[in-house]
Structure formats: C-alpha cells, structure tokens
Amino acid sequence: MALDGIVISNIVAELNSTILNSKISKIAEPEADELLLTLKGPNGSFRLSMSASASLPFIYLTPTNKVSPLTAPTFCMVLRKHIANGRITKIYQPGMERIINFEIEHLNEMGDLCHKVLIIELMGKYSNIIFTDSDGTIIDSAKRIPASVSSVREVLPGRAYTIPATQEDKYNPLTVDSKQFADIISAKPLTVSKAIYSSFSGISPLVANELAHRAGLDADSPVAAYSHDELLHLGSNFTWMMEDIKNNRFTPNIVRDGNEPKEFSSIELTQYSDLTVTKYESISEVLELYYSERNTYTRIRQKSADLRKHVSTLLERNQKKYSLQMKQLKDSEKREKYKVYGELINAFGYGLTPDDKFLEAANYYDDNKIIKIPIDNTKTPAENAQKYFRDYKKKQTAGQMLKKLLLEGEDEIEYLANVLYEVETAPGEQALNEVRAELKSQGYLKNYK
Numbered sequence: 001m002a003l004d005g006i007v008i009s010n011i012v013a014e015l016n017s018t019i020l021n022s023k024i025s026k027i028a029e030p031e032a033d034e035l036l037l038t039l040k041g042p043n044g045s046f047r048l049s050m051s052a053s054a055s056l057p058f059i060y061l062t063p064t065n066k067v068s069p070l071t072a073p074t075f076c077m078v079l080r081k082h083i084a085n086g087r088i089t090k091i092y093q094p095g096m097e098r099i100i101n102f103e104i105e106h107l108n109e110m111g112d113l114c115h116k117v118l119i120i121e122l123m124g125k126y127s128n129i130i131f132t133d134s135d136g137t138i139i140d141s142a143k144r145i146p147a148s149v150s151s152v153r154e155v156l157p158g159r160a161y162t163i164p165a166t167q168e169d170k171y172n173p174l175t176v177d178s179k180q181f182a183d184i185i186s187a188k189p190l191t192v193s194k195a196i197y198s199s200f201s202g203i204s205p206l207v208a209n210e211l212a213h214r215a216g217l218d219a220d221s222p223v224a225a226y227s228h229d230e231l232l233h234l235g236s237n238f239t240w241m242m243e244d245i246k247n248n249r250f251t252p253n254i255v256r257d258g259n260e261p262k263e264f265s266s267i268e269l270t271q272y273s274d275l276t277v278t279k280y281e282s283i284s285e286v287l288e289l290y291y292s293e294r295n296t297y298t299r300i301r302q303k304s305a306d307l308r309k310h311v312s313t314l315l316e317r318n319q320k321k322y323s324l325q326m327k328q329l330k331d332s333e334k335r336e337k338y339k340v341y342g343e344l345i346n347a348f349g350y351g352l353t354p355d356d357k358f359l360e361a362a363n364y365y366d367d368n369k370i371i372k373i374p375i376d377n378t379k380t381p382a383e384n385a386q387k388y389f390r391d392y393k394k395k396q397t398a399g400q401m402l403k404k405l406l407l408e409g410e411d412e413i414e415y416l417a418n419v420l421y422e423v424e425t426a427p428g429e430q431a432l433n434e435v436r437a438e439l440k441s442q443g444y445l446k447n448y449k
Helices: 005-018 074-083 178-186 192-197 205-214 228-246 283-303 305-332 336-351 381-424 429-441
Strands: 023-028 034-041 044-051 058-061 087-092 099-107 113-121 128-133 138-141 253-257 260-265 276-279 358-363 369-374
Touching (some): 005 058, 005 087, 005 099, 005 260, 005 283, 058 283, 178 192, 178 228, 192 205, 253 283, 305 381, 305 429
Antiparallel strands (some): 023 034, 044 058, 253 276, 358 369
C-alpha cells in the first residue's frame, strides 16, 4: 500500500470539493494521535478523520462517529480553545509532499479575526499533526519532538514550523518534462523502479512499478539496460500521469487477491492483470474500506494461525508419506527379477558348491546374457530359490497395496490442500468455525473449540 504524494493530491482535491469553507463544529480525539472533526458547510455535514499513528497514518472523510474519552487530551483541548467554530479557508499540499495544510480563520476572545494552520504530516513513523499560528509558530502538536529525540527538527510549542527535510536531490514531479525525466534517471546506477522513486518526491515504489509497466519496461532491470529512446518513452508516461494529477483526474481503486486487500492507489493500476481491481468514486471510501478490510483480514489471519499451521503440517506429512510410498512402489516393480532368480537357481543351481556366494547363469529371459545371482551358502539351492519366490510374492502383494494407498493419499492431499485454501481465504470467524467442525468430523482435530 502507498499513502504517497499522488494519493495525498487526490485527498486534497476531494476535501476542496467537499469541506472547503466549512465550519468546525466539533473536535474530538477518540484515540491517541487521532482527530475527528465534525464539519458543517455549503455542501452539508461531514466528519474528517485523521491519524498520525506511526503504523497506520491516514486522513479521510467518514460517515462513522467514534466514542471519545470523557476527558479530552491536552492537544484536543488546545484545538477546541483556538479553532472551535473556525472556518476552513484553504486546503493545500506543499509540492508533492505527504503533507496537508488546513488554513483556518476564527474569532479570538476579543472578537478579532485570527488565522491558524492545522498541518497533518503522513510520513509513516514520522507522522504528526501540528497546530501553528499564521506566522508558522508552533502552538502544539500531537507528538512533541524535542532536540533529544531529533537534532534535525524540533516540534515544540514556540518553535518555528519547518517542513520535514526531504532528500535534496529529489525533484518535484509536477515540474519535470519527459526529457528531463530521462536525463535524471539515466544518471542513476539503479533499477528502473528505484531510480524513479528515489528521484522524485511523492512517488512510491508502487507508482514507479506502474510507470515501468505502462512503458513496457522491467521495473527490476537496471536503467542502463535501456536506450535513451526507451527512457524517453518512460518519461512520456510519467508526464502523462503528472498531467492527470495536475488536472485532478484520479482513479481511486483497491487491488484485491481474493478477499485480501493488497494495494490501493489514486491512479489506475494496470500491473495487476491477475488480481481484482475495483474502482471507486471517492478516495475517502477507498481508504476507509482498505484499512477496515486490511484490519479484518489481519485479525482473521491471526485467529486462523493455529488452524492454518495444523492443516499445513497434516498436508506436509501426507505429501512426505505419498513420496515414500511412490518410492516403495517403484521398488516393488523390480520384483520380476526375484522370480527370474528363483527359476534360474532351480535350473542351474545343481552346480553350486557350499563355498559359492554367487550363481553365474545364462538368463534365457534376456538373450542368454550372463547374470550374477547372490546366494546364501548356508542354504540349499532349493531354499535359495524359494526365498526369491517369497520375495517376489511379497513385493507383488506390496505393490497392489501401495497402488491402493497412493490413490487414497492423492485424495487426502487434495482434500487437505482445499481445506488449507479455505482457511487462508476465510472471510470471517464463522467460515473458520465451519472448517474446524468439518476437520473434527473427519478425525483431523481431536479437540474442537
């Protein structure tokens, strides 16, 4: 998944078309580092949910309300004091950064019109929600970052807000043409994908791979493997994509592998021809659905872990048993030689002496070629022949039994493979319970809970 600069651009476009000029009627902090704003404006009422969680930062419009703690956290109280009933006058993204700025006007205690800025930085473990005055002075933040934590940028009340440092050699993709693009990435001794996302801000590996796919290039091949014309063609695909972003032409979508959500994006993903790509009208709907489905899928995977391990062990055990039985069957198919040994001993064993350990005889079953037959010199020739005849019958019986066992083994392996697939793709707990009940009825689970 990629909450990249392109998705942020899509969110900003959607927010500008829905909540711009709305008043902030409620501010809540239902979870740590998470805000829920209730907004009322020209386009109706909305709830805007945003989170600076290190593991799952997000921002989207949602119809869902959340229960908040009885005592509001400090950051929430600061926001209520300053911007409750304030009006959102501007929503924008600096360049292609994973940042959204909300400019808000409000009346202070004296009735004077004031301006504040609420900034959400959606940068993985560095995510934060920062509240500043109009001149960029930090009033407070969801996460306070002192110098002891970061020597690069302090985020504390009274400090000046600065945009997080990005790599100096990264370019704004919205200002680059196809020739500049080709020149930039051709100078990097990297794979095509890495050269793209390491050169331009807001471009994720997912988008870089998609660009390579659209241009017919292998994203994992070195840039040097391609001609300048091929890189120019890649650059054309890049600029066409950036034109769509400049003109707010987005295609919010989710990529699923069965029930599992694999990716989301605001551009059409053509690289997943073997998976299901579902398009949506709203990027907020995409984000809320994706995170909800991902959370459900992860929870089901955790709950099915023991069952999945048990079935995998049963399947592996049966596959090993099947391989061993196949080997035994091949061995049993060599039984004819024991019958030949017995007959040749009966025919030519009269010449054996008590010291002989082998009988060399002409095999009349194979153009009278000389064959060397092991002999137990503690037994008579007749006893040696009878032993080989018994070995022949034993392997003949074993072969018949093994064929039957192999057919049963194939059925069991197919059954367990299907059960494992059902466990891995189970859409919920009820489906898992049904699988457990079936395994118990078939004798594969001793205890059913």
